[in-house]
Amino acid sequence: MSSRILLLGATGYTGGLVLNALLRRGVRPTLAGRNATALAALAERSGGLDHVVVDATDTADLKRHLSPGDVLVTTVGPFERLGHSAAEAAAETGAHYVDSTGEVGFVRTVRDRFGQRARETGAVMLPAFGYDYVPGILAGTLAVRQAGAAVRALDIGYFATGPLWRGISKGTRTTMRDGLTLPSPTWRGHRLAEERTASRVHEFDVQGRRKSAFLVSGTEVLFLPGDFPALSDVTVFNGWFPALSRPLTLISAVANALIRLPGGHHLTSLLTLPLTFGPPGGPDTTERARTRSYVVAVASTGTRGAPPLAEVRLEGPSAYSLTGELMAWAAQRLVAGAGEVAGVVGPVEAFGLEALREGCAEMGLVPEP
Template sequence: MNEHTEHTEHTERTTAQTAQTAKASGTAAPSAFSVTEHEVHFPVQGDRCAATLYLPDPVGDAKPPVVVMAHGLGAIRAMGLAAHAERFSAAGYACLVFDYRHFGTSEGTPRHLLSPRKQLADWAAALFCARNLSQVDGDRPVAWGTSFGGGHVISTAARRPAGLVAAIAQCPFTDGIASALAVHPVSSVKATLAGARDMVRGWLGRSPHLIATAGPEYSTALVTAPDAEPGYLGLVLPGRDFRNEVAARAVFDILRYRPGLRTARITVPTLFAVCETDSVAPAEPTLRHAARSAATRRALRHLPRRRLRTSRRRSTRLPAAPCPRGRCRGKDTNMTSRIVLLGASGYTGGLVLDAMLGRGLEPVLAGRNPTTVSALAAQHGGLDHAVADADDPATVRKLLRPGGVLVTTVGPFERYGHSPARAAVEAGAHYIDSTGEVGFVRALRDRCHDRARETGSVLLPAFGYDYVPGILAGTLAARQGGDAVRALDIGYFATGPLLHGLSQGTRATMRDGLTLPSARWNQRRLVEERTAAHVHPFTVRGRRKNAFLVSGTDVLFLPEGFPLLDAVTVYNSWFPALSRPTTVLSALADTAARHRAGR
């Protein structure tokens, strides 16, 4: 074990039950072998995933290759995966079998939260853990998943993580839309309504609204095929504590999740084990997606019953997968289309990275601390990474090519944003940032607009929380009101705990913003006033809340789309009780700044 894993428990079991399983399944059992189990944990984004490491009998000094395994929709490792791991171990493989966060014995709150994005991060961390285990050959990891986990294996293999040599997707979930169409309309409507309710509860900071993962026909559950509930619960070993529940918001994530679209990016040998009469993941789209990968081996098993009745505990037939001896990893060498993420190790950068990975993108991670950037890249399966400093445009410029993309989250942007923007423009790369600083956006337009037109660079600043929602809300209000709308007051409010969720860069921007003027669109022209110069009341969910004047890019873009607007003003009320004190503090800061300037 190393610093990335924690060894917590050691047990050893003989093969009596495994040999019996092999005999029942019609496969030959090894003459004599034992399986040693270790309980390990590995970190993922501040939480820990729990896993069991199955080790076969040692053969000389050689270390066994390792298979990383995880279950399907809402299921845990105690639901039959031991039988698969034991069969692999009998063939000489080690197996690292883990629970996703929010399920089983892994950490993560709230419980029973099913997020494909988070589970893909769990897979990346599990593979990284497997590659660093001292008891196994970490240079030859294989990914194995069933059902929803099979879909994750497809997505993971498509990302081409470091060292992965093969993938096995058993009865894989490949297309959320196809799976949704396989559900009875009554259940679909019920689950959608429950999902909407859970989304609202999440926005309000309340506990999740839970529904059954598998239930009877026409019930409110994610899976409602005739054999779903008995087949699913039949995987639970006697005496195991398991709750057949999941946060209902998963309905929307599952619908959008289509890992089959990524099969064309897979370069390692991949086995698709497809059930012809699958009641959850229809076979036809799965086979169609599998055919898109030249590296795919497809296996179609004709089963007389539906899929959820074929996975009985301790009775699974599983042929041993071949072990590739060399690395079959592919690299994307198209430098003109790659994405560089500057500031990936920061709070906002981490959110952007998670969103990219969840959509199958593989950005180059860039930052000024080589140790931090290297560790972050390794945590996510060996992404490309480089050292670059926002204060040194040359270090950013060398990472960019014409047609590439630079995404930067390094703020405050008035301080750290100009150099990366200039580097992108000179390289002919496209530029995206998460700024909310109007002064920076105005300066960016003034300094870089003409040059960007010459080099073909597209500038897309302020594409984050600040201030896309206000621009969208203002657009909707102006369209609904028509020509009668002459002024827009836009307020930003927080609906949950915020203080400890502010990134360091955001806090610095807020602090610096008190000494900088705020822009308003007033009398059809852009004017500047002292930040927090006045307070405006809003009614939010039936309560009156004060907000103070701030800068917002809303004032730059809304008048361009609606030329009849006389005024656009942006207000902030993240902390309503502090709105009036902030006005006083802003006045004092402004006076102090003027005093220093007059010396």
């Protein structure tokens, strides 16, 4: 029996983008989820796809539908709450795994809890294989390679162009709000450390202008130091809204202070509620076409005031379109046996730099002209 792709969460917004990307590639996944009626309707609309009813939070249920060499693709989040069973099921059965999480804490848990088992069963596990955080890992890898032996530090900034606020899904806005009170992992002094989200602001050159970005989490800090042991510092920043970067440092400080007080969770929710305002659902095709992703990676010696050793800038489709394409690309390669290293690994380790660069170029994620 040939291996198959099992798509968990296809009836949701991100899952629908992955499904459409797979179908455009001529790949017919098996749809999976809890809502039998919605699954059947979607399967019929998509050309009569196979579908199975399964609980994403039930490891045993998921394992019954997986075999070694299959690919489990999941967009069911929040992953810290709902994602552990899917990761465990893949690691235990030897099925490959791709998810859409932006939650770095979840990725750390998956690596620590299931990495060894995945190596034993031959599962290639790729958490956060979307806009979060493949572009930064690709740009960072290219920058470090260009920088040469003197490189010690890497700063990565995520930016966007176009009318972004209308081009952000409700889920993303909520995740951004919740993330202000979660620590951001950084790679500092050759070890993982945690800093308050938005506690620092960094400026990057973006299309000829200096733009601010605030400290966030990113899987770059988990995977790039293993690829480049000389790196003592890796930090990730978000510059989607440059004008808000410095005000967010204050909001983050107040929110993190309030949350420690009695009733602090409620007060923090009220303080950060405006960050969730916006249209429901996610951006449609027209809205996604109006926004583009932009990622900068700056490699340096880490010495204050020293000029950069190398800078790489990548431009591509909207964050959501890119996520759908990246996950579909990875799933298609994994089901064909192209994964190079079993375990919980980053995109470069999984496929090799040239394959990843070529794949991203096909999706439109390319160096700035």
